[in-house]
Amino acid sequence: MGTNLTIGKAINAGLRAAMEHDPKVLVMGEDVGKLGGVFRVTDGLYKDFGADRVIDTPLAESGIVGTAIGMALRGYRPVVEIQFDGFFFPATNQTFTQLAKMRRRSAGKLSVPVVMRIPYGGGIGAVEHHSESPEAYFLHTAGLRVVTVANPEDAYWMIQQAIRSEDPVVFLEPKRRYYEKAEVDTEAPIAEATPMGVARVARPGTDVTLLAYGPMVKTALQAAEADTDHSIEVIDLRSLSPVDYTTVFESVRKTGRLVVTHEATLTGGPGAEIAARVTEECFYHLESPVIRVAAFDTPYPQSRLEEHYLPDLDRVLDGVDRAFAY
Amino acid sequence: MSDTTAHEEPELIQLLTPEGELTGHPDYPLDISAEEVRALYRDLVLVRRVDSEAVSLQRQGELGLWASLLGQEAAQIGSGRALRDNDMAFPSYREHGVAWCRGIAPKELLGMFRGVTNGGWDPHALGFHLYTIVIGSQALHATGYAMGVQRDGAVGGENGTAVISYFGDGATSQGDTNEAFNFAAVNNAPVVFFCQNNQWAISEPLERQARVPIYRRAAGFGFPGLRVDGNDVLACLAVTRAALDNAREGNGPTLIEAFTYRMGAHTTNDDPTRYREAAELDEWKAKDPILRVRRYLEKNGLADEEFFASVDAEADKLGEQVRTECRSLPDPEPLDIFHEVYAEPNTHIDQQRAEFADYLSSFEGVGAEGGR
Numbered sequence: 001m002g003t004n005l006t007i008g009k010a011i012n013a014g015l016r017a018a019m020e021h022d023p024k025v026l027v028m029g030e031d032v033g034k035l036g037g038v039f040r041v042t043d044g045l046y047k048d049f050g051a052d053r054v055i056d057t058p059l060a061e062s063g064i065v066g067t068a069i070g071m072a073l074r075g076y077r078p079v080v081e082i083q084f085d086g087f088f089f090p091a092t093n094q095t096f097t098q099l100a101k102m103r104r105r106s107a108g109k110l111s112v113p114v115v116m117r118i119p120y121g122g123g124i125g126a127v128e129h130h131s132e133s134p135e136a137y138f139l140h141t142a143g144l145r146v147v148t149v150a151n152p153e154d155a156y157w158m159i160q161q162a163i164r165s166e167d168p169v170v171f172l173e174p175k176r177r178y179y180e181k182a183e184v185d186t187e188a189p190i191a192e193a194t195p196m197g198v199a200r201v202a203r204p205g206t207d208v209t210l211l212a213y214g215p216m217v218k219t220a221l222q223a224a225e226a227d228t229d230h231s232i233e234v235i236d237l238r239s240l241s242p243v244d245y246t247t248v249f250e251s252v253r254k255t256g257r258l259v260v261t262h263e264a265t266l267t268g269g270p271g272a273e274i275a276a277r278v279t280e281e282c283f284y285h286l287e288s289p290v291i292r293v294a295a296f297d298t299p300y301p302q303s304r305l306e307e308h309y310l311p312d313l314d315r316v317l318d319g320v321d322r323a324f325a326y
Numbered sequence: 327m328s329d330t331t332a333h334e335e336p337e338l339i340q341l342l343t344p345e346g347e348l349t350g351h352p353d354y355p356l357d358i359s360a361e362e363v364r365a366l367y368r369d370l371v372l373v374r375r376v377d378s379e380a381v382s383l384q385r386q387g388e389l390g391l392w393a394s395l396l397g398q399e400a401a402q403i404g405s406g407r408a409l410r411d412n413d414m415a416f417p418s419y420r421e422h423g424v425a426w427c428r429g430i431a432p433k434e435l436l437g438m439f440r441g442v443t444n445g446g447w448d449p450h451a452l453g454f455h456l457y458t459i460v461i462g463s464q465a466l467h468a469t470g471y472a473m474g475v476q477r478d479g480a481v482g483g484e485n486g487t488a489v490i491s492y493f494g495d496g497a498t499s500q501g502d503t504n505e506a507f508n509f510a511a512v513n514n515a516p517v518v519f520f521c522q523n524n525q526w527a528i529s530e531p532l533e534r535q536a537r538v539p540i541y542r543r544a545a546g547f548g549f550p551g552l553r554v555d556g557n558d559v560l561a562c563l564a565v566t567r568a569a570l571d572n573a574r575e576g577n578g579p580t581l582i583e584a585f586t587y588r589m590g591a592h593t594t595n596d597d598p599t600r601y602r603e604a605a606e607l608d609e610w611k612a613k614d615p616i617l618r619v620r621r622y623l624e625k626n627g628l629a630d631e632e633f634f635a636s637v638d639a640e641a642d643k644l645g646e647q648v649r650t651e652c653r654s655l656p657d658p659e660p661l662d663i664f665h666e667v668y669a670e671p672n673t674h675i676d677q678q679r680a681e682f683a684d685y686l687s688s689f690e691g692v693g694a695e696g697g698r
């Protein structure tokens with residue numbers, strides 16, 4: 001039996017399940033208490049779990065991540081909410097120099113199972129700093145796992161898997177897709193859920209592989225639907241670090257073409273690394289260079305321009321066409 | 327946890343009571359003419375009107391967002407009018423009243439919240455930096471700017487330059503803000519930290535940010551801090567003027583905590599009924615920053631009905647102007663995305679711009695639609 005949930009509500013239900021399962025799980029961040037977060041993802045948790053487990057923190061992201069590390073060292077499993085992507089940056093020091101390196105520095109004696117939830121990406125008509133796609137910074141940092149979700153099912157299970165992970169996990173939530181709805185079987189055992197490190201073939205196809213994650217998965221599926229000339233295989237990457245290359249290579253060896261799309265800027269974006277790896281491993285199967293459809297290498301523009309800035313259906317289809325120009 | 331000391335009643339500097347009685351203050355004598363008070367009243371009424379028009383424009387879909395200053399007019403007009411032309415202000419995102427004092431046209435502010443620009447005005451020309459959304463960042467910029475003022479020899483004497491940084495109660499938790507306090511103290515920088523304590527940081531009440539009154543923080547860093555009635559425009563003017571003068575004369579920073587209240591939602595996206603009591607609002611309504619000035623002017627026969635009517639008429643006109651100007655703000659053209667990323671020509675950006683121009687022109691005449 002399924003429950004009809006939005007992505008936002010599914011994460012909420014997943015957090016609740018994790019808190020019920022393990023008393024060491026805590027939620028902390030700005031406005032996560034009574035308000036339930038600005039996107040209401042922690043709605044109701046404060047009421048049911050109290051101020052000891054749902055902590056409205058002072059307004060300081062470095063403080064939030066730094067104290068979450070301390071709590072984790074004391075045996076807790078903090079789930080930190082960063083209010084918007086653009087406000088992660090004050091926490092860079094704690095994240096990159098401390099959180100990511102603690103296990104290695106301590107020769108494995110210390111574990112910091114912190115989950116950092118970040119609503120990310122654009123498309124909501126917001127003011128500056130509310131539409132960033134900072135995933136590449138995280139991918140570039142060893143010691144962090146990075147995952148993102150594209151549907152309520154994954155939202156529900158992956159937040160729980162992230163919390164159970166012994167490694168720090170950056171959990172990226174596609175804010176413009178928060179209200180996408182689907183049935184989720186919340187009663188199934190967690191062991192049966194697809195592991196969070198595995199990519200998913202969201203739509204099978206034979207002519208070209210279209211790789212997307214987070215907010216762009218929906219656009220990729222629309223592209224596959226719209227393109228009547230080519231059979232597009234859509235892969236939802238799910239885990240950005242590590243990448244499930246087994247699934248990616250298998251698809252590319254079958255189709256011979258790869259288009260990668262993301263909202264993050266082009267240069268040094270996740271697509272660049274995937275293109276390099278695919279070129280190394282699937283060179284003799286490729287019929288065309290790997291094509292990237294990404295945001296331009298400029299700061300995120302004022303919202304009236306974001307529809308031009310973000311890769312959209314037309315730009316993705318244009319990318320697919322470019323792959324067939326070879 | 328112990329009871330909070332943040333709500334202990336420290337001395338509140340007030341010159342004008344909510345009832346409109348001018349009490350004055352021994353440490354902050356204010357020599358002000360009736361005409362000047364009427365001008366402040368006009369400022370207060372007009373910025374409140376700009377603000378309420380902006381809220382409506384957001385409701386009508388003309389703005390993506392608006393952060394209302396309702397309730398904070400006196401703190402902003404009082405401090406804003408204390409600034410001199412060559413002083414420099416570093417605002418957060420709610421300082422529409424200070425912007426008004428610095429001569430920023432309302433449509434410039436609306437442009438940012440409409441999403442046609444990320445800034446708009448010339449910060450150097452107007453002595454008003456761009457709005458800063460990432461909480462706390464601008465306190466360091468103000469401090470660094472003030473350190474530059476010192477190195478220019480522009481401190482000391484009547485013509486010295488002073489710098490002011492605006493931020494909220496929530497911002498006092500941020501590392502950047504506290505680092506700014508320390509940099510300013512260590513360097514004796516000519517900067518005034520103007521904290522509008524409106525009691526809330528979105529849904530978090532003051533006690534989630536501070537266990538001591540905010541102004542007392544300054545003592546730990548080694549400079550004076552004081553709390554002023556943020557709904558008293560005369561007190562805000564007097565206190566800020568004194569602090570700016572102190573800075574410009576080379577006596578270093580001051581922290582001013584303007585004790586006020588956010589009468590509206592955090593922004594148009596917010597629903598305060600989820601986290602605060604309506605009774606609190608009523609309590610603060612009685613301390614309205616505009617009403618007390620009106621009462622003072624009326625009681626003392628310093629303004630007649632005609633004056634109040636003329637200000638209201640001016641506000642109506644301004645409201646209409648704001649509506650028209652907002653609706654006619656042009657959308658930027660798509661290739662604007664690539665402008666002003668670097669000072670020097672950049673082949674990489676140029677290439678992306680050229681490719682995107684080609685891509686856009688491929689739709690011309692086809693009637694194809696962009697968008698998701």
Ligand SMILES: Cc1ncc(C[n+]2csc(CCOP(=O)(O)OP(=O)(O)O)c2C)c(N)n1
Pocket residue numbers: 030059061083087090420459460461493494495496497498524526527528588592
């Ligand atoms: C670094 C950072 N973190 C989070 C936010 C999101 N945010 C915007 S306003 C706000 C509350 C600010 O409260 P306060 O400093 O009291 O200013 P007020 O809005 O009350 O004027 C928060 C958390 C932000 N803009 N920047």
Ligand SMILES: [Mg+2]
Pocket residue numbers: 494495496522523524525526527528
């Ligand atoms: Mg505040």
